[in-house]
Amino acid sequence: MKQVFVAGNPLVKEDSLALKVAEELGKELEDVEFKAIDSLGEIGEIPDNLYIIDVAKGLEKVQVVKDLGKLQELKLVSLHDFDIGTELLLFKKIGKVKNVTIIAIPLGYNLEKAVEESKSILGKELKGI
Secondary structure, rough: EEEEEEEOOOOOOOHOHHHHHHHHHHHHOEEEEEEEEHHHHHEEEEOOOOEEEEEEEOOOOOEEEEHHHHHHOOOEOOOOOOOOOHHHHHHHHOOOEEEEEEEEEEOOHHHHHOOOOOOOHHHHHOOOO
């Protein structure tokens, strides 16, 4: 089964959209396991191809981010005051993260559009693994 990790806080409206998207996708994508995380440390052994869904400021539509250098342009919202972008850069530097694909959902985006666009992206991204 393929795993996709989801960053977010269900108690904070802005930070819960990725969790809601994953919940909807879980109903449609039976071969994908969506796991909510507060930090990368919760993952244990990080897979060679890490997939994360999160919310980001400054986007107009759901986007794929594979270049961690672009995280400085985006502001991922999750993980409270320590964003996942910072954590990913740190893990990459120490060799714990090899390949990462972030499905970045615009802050305040429509849930149905986010689900539709994320499903399309995941279908393409997860096809080969």
